[in-house]
Amino acid sequence: MMDALFLPALNHLLGAAPWARSRLQAHAGEVACLRLEALAIRFVITAEGLVAGAADDAPVAVSLHVPANALPRFAMGQFDGAMGAVRIEGNAEFADALGFVLRNLRWDVEExxxxxxxDVAAHRLVGTAQAxxxxxxxxxxxMGGSLAEYLSEEQGMLVPARAAELLGxxxxxxxxxxxxxxxRIERLERNLVR
Structure with a gap:
C-alpha cells in the first residue's frame, strides 16, 4: 500500500531533479529498504535514476531506518534535521548517494x-500558504512563551529562568x-598530627 504512494511520489520529485537522477544512476540495480517502524518499503534504482518496487527476496544494499519522531519534521520540510535522525546502514557509496539525494530533494509545489x-494563482496560493x-x-x-510565563509566574509550577540562574x-x-x-580542615588535621 505505502509502496503505491511512496514510489510514484519519489519518482515525481526525481523527475524534476536531473542532478538527483544522475547521482542515483551509478547505483542502478541496487536495492534499498526504507523502514518506518514496522513498515518496510523496498525499492530498486533503475537505469534512468528513478525507483521501482523491488522483489521481497532481492538482497538489500542499503537500509534506511526512520524513527516515528522524525516524520513530523519531514512533513514540515525540516529535511536536514529529520535526516539526522535517520539511521543508514549498508553499502557506503550507495548510502551516501541516497542520503544526499533524500536530504536535498525538494518538491516545487508552485511549479x-x-x-x-x-502561474499567478499558484504563486498567490503558495505565498498565502507560506504566510x-x-x-x-x-x-x-x-503561545508557548505565554504558557511558560503563566506556569512560572502565576502558578509557580515552573522555575523562572532568572531564578534558576541565581540558584545555579x-x-x-x-x-x-x-x-x-x-x-582548611585538612590543613588543621595535618597540623594537629605533627
Whole structure:
C-alpha cells in the first residue's frame, strides 16, 4: 500500500531533479529498504535514476531506518534535521548517494500547482500558504512563551529562568565554599598530627 504512494511520489520529485537522477544512476540495480517502524518499503534504482518496487527476496544494499519522531519534521520540510535522525546502514557509496539525494530533494509545489491553476494563482496560493504557516509558527511560539510565563509566574509550577540562574550561581558559590572549608580542615588535621 505505502509502496503505491511512496514510489510514484519519489519518482515525481526525481523527475524534476536531473542532478538527483544522475547521482542515483551509478547505483542502478541496487536495492534499498526504507523502514518506518514496522513498515518496510523496498525499492530498486533503475537505469534512468528513478525507483521501482523491488522483489521481497532481492538482497538489500542499503537500509534506511526512520524513527516515528522524525516524520513530523519531514512533513514540515525540516529535511536536514529529520535526516539526522535517520539511521543508514549498508553499502557506503550507495548510502551516501541516497542520503544526499533524500536530504536535498525538494518538491516545487508552485511549479506543480501552476500546471493546474496557472502561474499567478499558484504563486498567490503558495505565498498565502507560506504566510499562514509563518503566522501559525509565530503564534505557537508566542503561545508557548505565554504558557511558560503563566506556569512560572502565576502558578509557580515552573522555575523562572532568572531564578534558576541565581540558584545555579548560589550552588556554585556554596560548592566553592565547601571545597575551601575541606582544605582548611585538612590543613588543621595535618597540623594537629605533627
Amino acid at each position: 506543480d500547482l501552476s500546471r493546474v491553476l496557472g 499562514a504557516a509563518a503566522t501559525l509558527r509565530d503564534g505557537a511560539g508566542r 550561581e548560589e550552588v556554585r558559590a556554596l560548592r566553592d565554599a565547601i571545597a575551601r572549608a575541606e582544605k
